[in-house]
Amino acid sequence: MLLEVKDLTIEFHDHDSPEKVVKDVDFSLDKGEILGIVGESGSGKSMTAMAIAGLLPRKKLKTFGSIFFERKDLLKIPRSELRGLQGDEISVIFQEPMTALNPTMKIGKQVEESLFIHHKDMSDGDRKKVALKWLENVEMDDPARVYDAYPHELSGGMRQRVMIAAAMVSEPKLLIADEPTTALDVTVQAEIIKLLLKINELSKVAVLFISHDLSLIRQISHNVMVMQNGVIVEKGDTDMIFESPKEEYTKRLIAAIPEVRL
Numbered sequence: 540m541l542l543e544v545k546d547l548t549i550e551f552h553d554h555d556s557p558e559k560v561v562k563d564v565d566f567s568l569d570k571g572e573i574l575g576i577v578g579e580s581g582s583g584k585s586m587t588a589m590a591i592a593g594l595l596p597r598k599k600l601k602t603f604g605s606i607f608f609e610r611k612d613l614l615k616i617p618r619s620e621l622r623g624l625q626g627d628e629i630s631v632i633f634q635e636p637m638t639a640l641n642p643t644m645k646i647g648k649q650v651e652e653s654l655f656i657h658h659k660d661m662s663d664g665d666r667k668k669v670a671l672k673w674l675e676n677v678e679m680d681d682p683a684r685v686y687d688a689y690p691h692e693l694s695g696g697m698r699q700r701v702m703i704a705a706a707m708v709s710e711p712k713l714l715i716a717d718e719p720t721t722a723l724d725v726t727v728q729a730e731i732i733k734l735l736l737k738i739n740e741l742s743k744v745a746v747l748f749i750s751h752d753l754s755l756i757r758q759i760s761h762n763v764m765v766m767q768n769g770v771i772v773e774k775g776d777t778d779m780i781f782e783s784p785k786e787e788y789t790k791r792l793i794a795a796i797p798e799v800r801l
């Protein structure tokens with residue numbers, strides 16, 4: 540078991556009375572597994588992901604329960620130990636690749652960044668080799684040219700590939716992808732999904748794939764978890780969920796998928 544989330548509850552504390560936005564969430568993720576989290580806007584998908592990534596602001600939000608990553612509770616380990624895992628063993632990619640990239644820094648340096656932080660002993664040459672290898676793995680036609688390019692010189696789809704390369708250079712065990720294709724058009728979305736599947740095969744990275752798009756979730760996930768109002772409505776094997784959903788809410792979500800996309 541790579542990840543085990545137990546009774547995860549997240550409360551917002553910026554109003555008079557605390558508001559629970561994630562309630563007693565339980566799930567686990569095996570090495571190499573792709574788990575899709577689906578649910579309407581505001582259901583708590585991103586909050587759950589951010590808690591696992593250790594990216595929730597601690598002042599406004601209180602977190603309860605446990606998040607075991609390789610049996611270490613991420614909610615209990617010292618801040619320094621958590622920082623050692625972030626961007627190294629646990630990587631995150633977000634929806635908007637432009638805002639996540641620094642416009643003034645060449646792509647190559649940004650792809651290498653986590654190696655700089657976590658693998659200081661590597662030589663510059665070795666770091667570049669790894670970065671170029673990952674730019675190739677994400678199917679850049681000309682990795683050497685992209686390495687020396689700036690973000691504005693790339694299309695949205697290419698920038699998201701760069702983000703995936705940057706997330707993967709450290710060979711993480713867990714990749715958290717929060718709506719990674721939502722800002723892209725449909726054909727590019729399909730390419731990114733194919734790419735993530737290839738990378739999952741290649742490196743055996745476990746993926747937490749978040750989307751409100753059920754057809755994407757179906758294409759990529761081994762298992763699916765459906766969320767609504769901060770709770771898990773239903774979870775299980777992808778084919779089981781799509782072919783014989785048990786809960787009314789899941790049935791309604793599936794009924795609402797446009798046929799043409801399946």
Ligand SMILES: Nc1ncnc2c1ncn2[C@@H]1O[C@H](COP(=O)(O)OP(=O)(O)OP(=O)(O)O)[C@@H](O)[C@H]1O
Binds near residue numbers: 560581582583586751
């Ligand atoms: N600053 C805040 N104060 C209070 N509640 C907030 C705040 N930010 C987010 N929330 C609430 O937390 C809940 C969960 O939000 P979350 O971002 O996890 O949803 P989501 O499932 O990722 O939705 P989306 O599909 O829109 O990304 C929502 O109900 C949202 O209104």
Ligand SMILES: [Mg+2]
Binds near residue numbers: 584585586717
């Ligand atoms: Mg979200």
